[in-house]
Amino acid sequence: xxxxxxxPAKKRPGTTAxxxxxxxxxxxxxxxxxxxxxxxxxxxxxxxxIMPSRAMALALVKQLEKAESVVHDLFLEATDDxxxxxxxxxxxxxxxxxxRAEQQSAPSRPGPGPGARRRGRGRRRNGAAxxxxxxxxxxxxxxxxxxxxxxxxxxx
Numbered sequence: 098x099x100x101x102x103x104x105p106a107k108k109r110p111g112t113t114a115x116x117x118x119x120x121x122x123x124x125x126x127x128x129x130x131x132x133x134x135x136x137x138x139x140x141x142x143x144x145x146x147i148m149p150s151r152a153m154a155l156a157l158v159k160q161l162e163k164a165e166s167v168v169h170d171l172f173l174e175a176t177d178d179x180x181x182x183x184x185x186x187x188x189x190x191x192x193x194x195x196x197r198a199e200q201q202s203a204p205s206r207p208g209p210g211p212g213a214r215r216r217g218r219g220r221r222r223n224g225a226a227x228x229x230x231x232x233x234x235x236x237x238x239x240x241x242x243x244x245x246x247x248x249x250x251x252x253x
Contacts, residue, residue, distance in 0.1 A: 118172075119145065119158045129154035133161070137173040146191045153198050160190040 120142075122130045129151050132142040145161060148154040164186050165171050171183055 117158065117162065119161060121151070121154050121158075131157050131161075133172060138175055139172075143172060145187055148191075148194070153194055156194045156197065157190060160194055161187075164190055 118134045118136065120132055120134065122132060124130045124147055128147050128149055130147050131145040131154050133145055135142055146154075146157050148157055168186070171186060174180065174183065
């Protein structure tokens with residue numbers, strides 16, 4: 098008959114994740130626009146960049162968050178110098194993301210594709226370039242060849 102009243106759970110300050118001030122909007126022809134929420138005396142959202150893909154836009158957001166963690170009042174400056182500095186940082190972040198995307202799209206080294214990996218430590222034994230690696234000293238491949246040659250001579 099008597100109901101127990103429960104106390105509400107304690108709010109822990111570390112559990113709520115802060116929401117990023119950056120957000121994405123779809124642009125023309127599949128591009129993605131990166132904007133920053135208004136802060137300080139701004140009314141409109143600040144255009145940070147237009148990227149060709151969502152992955153590049155997210156990389157730009159990550160880069161801008163890093164830059165803003167170093168200079169906390171980057172988007173709050175209203176002076177001419179502050180606006181110029183902000184534009185320079187935005188351009189540097191856009192160029193950095195574009196360079197990184199370019200490097201990832203181009204193969205870093207010539208050779209076999211990602212599916213053809215070599216196993217082991219990659220050292221060659223007895224100077225044999227095409228060693229099978231079946232034996233410890235590389236002679237197992239040679240003994241198999243001589244046995245095959247022996248079978249061919251006995252049959253003839």
